[in-house]
Amino acid sequence: MTDFLPMTREDMAKRGWERLDFLFISGDAYVDHPSFGPAIISRLLEKYGYKVGIIAQPDWRSTNDFKRLGKPRLGVLVSAGNLDSMLNKYTAAKKYRSTDNYSPGGQSGLRPERATIVYCNRIRELWKTIPLVIGGIEASLRRFAHYDYWSDSVRRSILIDSRADLLIYGMGEKQIKDLSAQLSAGISVDNIRDIAGTCYRTETLEHLWDYTETPSYQDVANSKQDFAEAFKTQYLEQDPIRGKTIVQNHGEQYVVQNPPAMPLSTQEMDEIYDLPYQRTYHPSYIQAGGIPAIQEVKFGIVSHRGCYGSCSFCALYAHQGRIIQSRSKESILQEANQLVKLPDFKGYIHDVGGPTANFRQPACEHQAERGTCRGKQCLFPSACKSLNTNHSEYLELLRAIRKIPGIKKVFVRSGLRYDYLLAANDREFLRELCEHHVSGQLKVAPEHVSPKVTKLMGKAGKDTYLKFKKAYEQTNKDLGKEQYLVPYFMSSHPGAGLKEAVELAEFLRDTGYNPEQVQDFIPSPGSLSTCMYYTGINPLTGEKVYVAKSPHDKRLQRALLQYRDPKNYELVHEALISAGRPDLIGYEPRCLIRPRQNKQYDTSSGPAEKSGKQRRLTPARGKPVKKQTRRS
Incomplete structure (x- = not known):
């Protein structure tokens, strides 16, 4: 039925x-x-x-x-x-x-x-x-x-x-x-x-013979060091092939986690996405205006699951896993033909991808037998020599969907890893991406530019982003297209203090980018970054990590990323003084904001006192005081 x-x-x-x-x-x-x-x-x-x-x-x-x-x-x-x-x-x-x-x-x-x-x-x-x-x-x-x-x-x-x-x-x-x-x-x-x-609950471990036990709930609730230790064990064992059973005591009961399920085969993926979905919300919601979430996905196609990007703030490794599971080209084309027949289809496929659009194949051939490498990442701090960077299969898939009658345009809107694309050095893919699959803007996520922060995030550094930016802009120029790169940045991630936020603000100044949206880091359950946020420890290395926790400190960092907004002036002013960067308050092009009205600041002054008291900054001598004009 x-x-x-x-x-x-x-x-x-x-x-x-x-x-x-x-x-x-x-x-x-x-x-x-x-x-x-x-x-x-x-x-x-x-x-x-x-x-x-x-x-x-x-x-x-x-x-x-x-x-x-x-x-x-x-x-x-x-x-x-x-x-x-x-x-x-x-x-x-x-x-x-x-x-x-x-x-x-x-x-x-x-x-x-x-x-x-x-x-x-x-x-x-x-x-x-x-x-x-x-x-x-x-x-x-x-x-x-x-x-x-x-x-x-x-x-x-x-x-x-x-x-x-x-x-x-x-x-x-x-x-x-x-x-x-x-x-x-x-x-x-x-x-x-x-x-x-x-996972299941049990009062005894007598039936288990090969497992690893983490610090108990009572231990991790009372000790941040124990919390970090428990998280490290859980993080490193999340692999379906080499992962062990994990046990954690909760008083009179234990929680036992069996190893993760094996990845789905291509045939199994195809069967799941070929089921008789109605592809919309239940008709009982029509009068209320429907379900907004369907708009982003109704005309998109999931081509695969899993992600080996392993960004620290993402818990996907613990949910979908790091091993890529892909649908066949035939299954995806069949779904594309189904979308064409929907009465409200206008000719546009909104996305063909997954958690990371250009991760269509497993990271390397070794994963099928050995699983993912314990304690190592495929792309960070640099691309593994065994990493499969070939984009040809994904490109062929996009070409095939473009040829389907009734489809005007196929966009790629899910996350695209530009560091992976650079590692592939595939100019043909980048050219066709810009020519056929970008809707005026390509969204990417460098997240930050401070090496201290990107290292903790597990993300590529500033130079990698700038290299891709240059290649993207040149490609669009060669195509005669006016298309833009829209980078996402995150404030208040563990490791980011005012110094790092100022560094990011200066980068935004130098690149001429004014972000309309900035995502504050949210410590959602299960991620490596959340463990760092709570404990102040990088559980994988044992190193201490600075964390901005007070709402005011977070507001200061967020304001710096949107320093051009007049509503943020007082916060930006306070942040720059607190960071010891009054040199960025002035009239020179390098300055982020102008001085307060009727006052100039001696930019030679040093950092604010460690006690939190700000030094009194006096108007510079010999210069007329200009009327305040805030930058927009």
Whole structure:
């Protein structure tokens, strides 16, 4: 039957169902599209012959909404949605977000904080012994004891607080296939302990023989050094081939993480994306204005998963993994032909990519047998000599999609690693990218320019960005195109103080770029940068790391990146004085801001006192005081 999966009893009756096999509780509205995890898992279960119903964004204030489809036969699956529910609800400044792109009409407030835990507690009120399984990014990245930015505390594993039986981490397709088969065979959920890519609770470790144990929840909650040690172990073992079982004590119980699930084969990827998705939101949301999140992905194509870029602030390594998993060219072309037939398709494919668009193939041939290299990165600090930098297959794919009748333009909008493209030295790819796949602007993410910060980020340095910028601009000039490079920068990342923020501001001045948006670093669960933020330690090296934590320090850094904005003048002025850079306050072209009205500053003055007291700066002698004019 080709239709949306049931959300009501009436939907079940149309299919002739009296009882579900699995009930899926989702913190997002129901969007039947392969960019939404609940849709993928539910469609897979449907393919395997199970009856699946969805309750999206239930009213969590009572159990009434949770039981409207009845008690399922095999189990309840719970996901907070495509985003961590706290990240979905709060900004970096811990202020409420006014909109929620995964809710009808963008309305906020339709899901609770810590949605996975809240939903599970309601299910346990209803059905105390039913198999309860959690997954999605919120569960995946909170599977161990973790730092929670919004409460500024170390929290227990979400598996403990939710009282779920199993936690599926990662993308989940292999896990849900094995789990559903075992439950259907009558195996008790308490005895399902052998599925890769899952975590479970246990009171004893007698059944384990080869594992590594990290410091306990109690230890990491009381010691930042222990937290860093635990994170390092978890970080280094996230590989499906060489990774070990990891154990962490939580008082009377242990959380046991089995090694990650094996990467999907090309055939398995194709089967997932060829399922009968409706490719839009459920019609019950039409009156509310639909689901805004669909707009970015409806006419885009996921070509692969995984990322070996390993940016420190991204937790993708712990969710999708570092080994690339690609769809076949045939499957992607089939999806492109499906998009052409949609009634609202205007001829534009918005994206063909993944977490990193030009990572279409595994980093090297060794990964299939040995897994990823322990403690080493493929691109940082420089490209590994074994790295496969060939872009020809991706280029052929883009060419093939361009030839499909009805397609006017194919854009590449997902992240593109320019350091990887430079390592390939593929001028043909860059030329065709600029000629056919850029919509006036190409967005890239250097994130910072200070060597101290980019090293901690795991990102290429300033010189690499400038080299790519030059090549990009020259290529567009040769093509006769006026297209721009839009770099994203991040403020307040661990390691970035005022000195580093000033360094970035000077870079923006010298390159003539005025960022409209600046992303403050958000310590989301599970990332290497979040560990550095909480502990002040780089867990991989043991080195101490400076962290800007006070809201005011963060505002100063952000203001420096947008120093041209008149609203930021006082903050920029304070930041420059505090950083010992009054030489950047003046009338020379190199200055970031003008002096305050009726006052000039002696730029020969040294840095402010370490105690935080600012030196008094007097007007320079022998120069007339000019009228204040702020730069725009």
